[in-house]
Amino acid sequence: MRFSYFLLFFLSVLFSTFILTSAETIDHNWWQTALIYQIYPRSFKDSNGDGIGDLNGITEKLPYLKKTGVDAIWMSPIFLSPMRDIGYDITDYREIAPEYGNMDDFQILVKTAKELDIRVILDFVPNHTSNESDWFLRSVRREPGYEDYYVWADGIPDPNMPDVQKPPSNWVSNFRGSAWQYSEERGQYYLHQFTIGQPDLNYREPRVHEEIKQVLRFWLDQGVSGFRVDAINMLYEARPEDFGGRYPDEPRTGIPGTTPDDYNYLKHIYTRNLKETYDVVYSWRELLNEYTKMHGEHKLMMTEAYADVSDLIKYYGNGNRDGAVPFNFAFLGDIHNTSNAYDIKLVIDKWMTYMPSGKTANWVNGNHDQSRLATRHGSDRVDAMNMLALMLPGIAITYQGEELGMTDGYVSWQDTRDPQACDTDPVHYALSSRDPERTPYHWDSSDHAGFSDTTGRTWLPLADNYVTLNLAKQLSGRSHYTFYKDLASIRKKNATRYGDLETKAISESILVVNRLLPGSPGIVGIVNLSDRDQVVNLSSLRLLPEKMAVVATGVDCSLDKGMPLSKAYLPISAHCAVVFETLTNCC
Numbered sequence: 001m002r003f004s005y006f007l008l009f010f011l012s013v014l015f016s017t018f019i020l021t022s023a024e025t026i027d028h029n030w031w032q033t034a035l036i037y038q039i040y041p042r043s044f045k046d047s048n049g050d051g052i053g054d055l056n057g058i059t060e061k062l063p064y065l066k067k068t069g070v071d072a073i074w075m076s077p078i079f080l081s082p083m084r085d086i087g088y089d090i091t092d093y094r095e096i097a098p099e100y101g102n103m104d105d106f107q108i109l110v111k112t113a114k115e116l117d118i119r120v121i122l123d124f125v126p127n128h129t130s131n132e133s134d135w136f137l138r139s140v141r142r143e144p145g146y147e148d149y150y151v152w153a154d155g156i157p158d159p160n161m162p163d164v165q166k167p168p169s170n171w172v173s174n175f176r177g178s179a180w181q182y183s184e185e186r187g188q189y190y191l192h193q194f195t196i197g198q199p200d201l202n203y204r205e206p207r208v209h210e211e212i213k214q215v216l217r218f219w220l221d222q223g224v225s226g227f228r229v230d231a232i233n234m235l236y237e238a239r240p241e242d243f244g245g246r247y248p249d250e251p252r253t254g255i256p257g258t259t260p261d262d263y264n265y266l267k268h269i270y271t272r273n274l275k276e277t278y279d280v281v282y283s284w285r286e287l288l289n290e291y292t293k294m295h296g297e298h299k300l301m302m303t304e305a306y307a308d309v310s311d312l313i314k315y316y317g318n319g320n321r322d323g324a325v326p327f328n329f330a331f332l333g334d335i336h337n338t339s340n341a342y343d344i345k346l347v348i349d350k351w352m353t354y355m356p357s358g359k360t361a362n363w364v365n366g367n368h369d370q371s372r373l374a375t376r377h378g379s380d381r382v383d384a385m386n387m388l389a390l391m392l393p394g395i396a397i398t399y400q401g402e403e404l405g406m407t408d409g410y411v412s413w414q415d416t417r418d419p420q421a422c423d424t425d426p427v428h429y430a431l432s433s434r435d436p437e438r439t440p441y442h443w444d445s446s447d448h449a450g451f452s453d454t455t456g457r458t459w460l461p462l463a464d465n466y467v468t469l470n471l472a473k474q475l476s477g478r479s480h481y482t483f484y485k486d487l488a489s490i491r492k493k494n495a496t497r498y499g500d501l502e503t504k505a506i507s508e509s510i511l512v513v514n515r516l517l518p519g520s521p522g523i524v525g526i527v528n529l530s531d532r533d534q535v536v537n538l539s540s541l542r543l544l545p546e547k548m549a550v551v552a553t554g555v556d557c558s559l560d561k562g563m564p565l566s567k568a569y570l571p572i573s574a575h576c577a578v579v580f581e582t583l584t585n586c587c
């Protein structure tokens with residue numbers, strides 16, 4: 001008895017020593033100020049001349065990303081897929097698409113990244129699989145265990161035509177038309193919120209949950225540092241049990257000009273933002289936490305959802321359970337090329353206001369679904385937007401090419417690949433196409449912009465301005481890229497990582513972002529959104545030390561790096577985005 005107490009005591013001392021030593025080596029915080037670079041693998045770098053970007057191409061460019069100051073890459077899906085939705089329709093979550101490479105290539109990528117201290121984050125598409133997935137084929141055949149992997153429902157008899165079955169509800173797919181597709185073989189409809197080839201998984205089936213967790217474990221075991229979870233808010237639909245045994249119709253929005261085939265025709269109250277979604281995210285968080293100690297680092301989860309901020313912030317956690325970092329798309333949706341300094345300040349303050357205390361903010365300036373910065377805002381606002389994303393507290397996310405101010409490319413109807421556009425017609429396709437922001441990366445001015453040495457065509461055509469707008473041209477001198485690189489380096493300073501944030505709209509066109517940390521030099525970013533020069537007087541920022549020097553200048557600035565100035569007299573040229581560091585410590 002006494003002996004076993006002693007043993008227990010001994011073991012607990014041993015155990016707590018172990019915890020203490022490992023706690024010291026766990027990097028809990030790397031992600032909180034990370035600069036994350038989104039790679040669209042198909043368009044980043046083609047290493048084998050087939051006109052399609054690939055994993056080896058990414059590995060080849062990792063040293064360049066390191067020099068730029070990137071902390072982590074997240075790659076759009078690289079998994080086996082028939083590519084009807086360019087990889088967002090997955091056949092096998094554990095296999096690499098052959099056009100991108102194989103598992104060996106992936107392991108080399110992860111290893112190279114690790115040596116460079118770049119973390120790798122994968123895109124995770126949980127809402128649906130491809131209709132070529134083994135799970136789906138089994139579910140169609142009602143193989144035991146797989147019957148309920150997808151959302152299946154009987155049709156509704158049409159009272160006027162006894163032989164005809166109508167879809168189970170009026171739900172509309174994101175890509176137009178009914179969200180229900182009839183399977184002759186099974187004799188039932190399946191739900192697809194995206195294309196017909198993307199059946200929705202049924203998260204009310206516990207086996208699906210378990211499968212998906214196994215997939216997360218599979219990639220964590222490969223050494224990835226986290227996941228970006230796609231379209232998370234569409235995991236769950238209302239249950240027929242709660243609506244008299246059938247799926248409820250969604251009400252009409254009443255938006256003029258919409259037809260019953262349009263996604264905007266209906267209010268998606270039964271197919272989006274259901275409360276069950278949050279519990280799934282919290283349970284994935286717990287799974288990721290199992291790996292923290294094992295791998296010595298926090299595992300990051302970021303969730304994509306286009307929703308109201310009050311719904312979004314629920315992904316952060318609920319007080320008892322930790323969640324994810326919900327992508328903040330406010331820069332994409334709420335800032336326009338006519339937004340003034342007051343508007344932009346409000347957008348920044350809104351997220352900081354709603355975000356639960358102690359959580360980490362994030363700023364997304366572009367992605368593969370959005371028109372590029374330079375096209376959306378005009379190229380004279382590229383520096384301003386990059387400066388804001390990188391100077392604000394929290395995570396900054398840059399979509400490949402935004403650091404150069406790449407523009408949307410022109411893609412003809414014949415060359416169009418995006419299913420969202422292919423489902424329309426040659427007259428209207430451009431309105432819904434996401435191909436323009438997915439054209440290949442501009443490395444240099446050589447053939448195919450240095451993206452590919454194919455003798456044929458690249459998978460999407462290049463934007464034709466690549467000869468003048470490319471990385472090689474921007475590596476030195478005053479350019480969007482050199483400004484971006486300076487921002488990435490200033491981001492590592494203590495005031496930018498840990499300092500308090502103060503945003504100030506001095507006038508309609510002058511926006512100031514002030515980061516102050518006691519004991520460190522202050523960092524101040526100023527943007528002039530208008531086309532007239534102006535002198536800014538920051539005397540009203542009393543905690544800001546008086547003397548400062550220029551540390552980063554955008555392409556439209558007349559100031560030079562290193563120039564000393566007084567905070568009471570800061571001449572800022574039109575469209576200039578500029579960063580200062582104070583010569584003495586705050587405060």
Ligand SMILES: *[C@@H]1O[C@H](CO)[C@@H](O)[C@H](O)[C@H]1NC(C)=O
Pocket residue numbers: 084131132195196197198
């Ligand atoms: C998957 O869906 C596509 C339509 O998107 C269809 O052409 C194809 O035949 C389907 N494949 C299977 C195996 O059902």
Ligand SMILES: *[C@@H]1O[C@H](CO)[C@@H](O)[C@H](O)[C@H]1NC(C)=O
Pocket residue numbers: 337338375376377378379
């Ligand atoms: C501003 O945005 C509108 C709408 O997106 C666009 O039509 C216009 O060309 C943009 N203006 C500039 C200067 O980029």
Ligand SMILES: *[C@@H]1O[C@H](CO)[C@@H](O)[C@H](O)[C@H]1NC(C)=O
Pocket residue numbers: 494520
């Ligand atoms: C930045 O902060 C860290 C942690 O608080 C501290 O150890 C380090 O000395 C600081 N660096 C500078 C340059 O002040």
Ligand SMILES: *[C@@H]1O[C@H](CO)[C@@H](O)[C@H](O)[C@H]1NC(C)=O
Pocket residue numbers: 537538539540568569
């Ligand atoms: C800046 O503003 C302060 C008051 O806020 C004023 O005392 C000072 O003269 C101004 N400086 C210049 C150069 O205009």
Ligand SMILES: CC(=O)N[C@H]1CO[C@H](CO)[C@@H](O)[C@@H]1O
Pocket residue numbers: 085088089125126127128194195198230231232233234235
């Ligand atoms: C939930 C989800 O996976 N969302 C994705 C669903 O699929 C469509 C089409 O693949 C993507 O565009 C969404 O992002």
Ligand SMILES: CC(=O)N[C@H]1CO[C@H](CO)[C@@H](O)[C@@H]1O
Pocket residue numbers: 507508509510528529530531532533534535572573574575
């Ligand atoms: C550059 C510049 O300063 N132009 C404008 C800068 O912003 C102020 C604020 O409105 C304008 O008045 C200036 O003309």
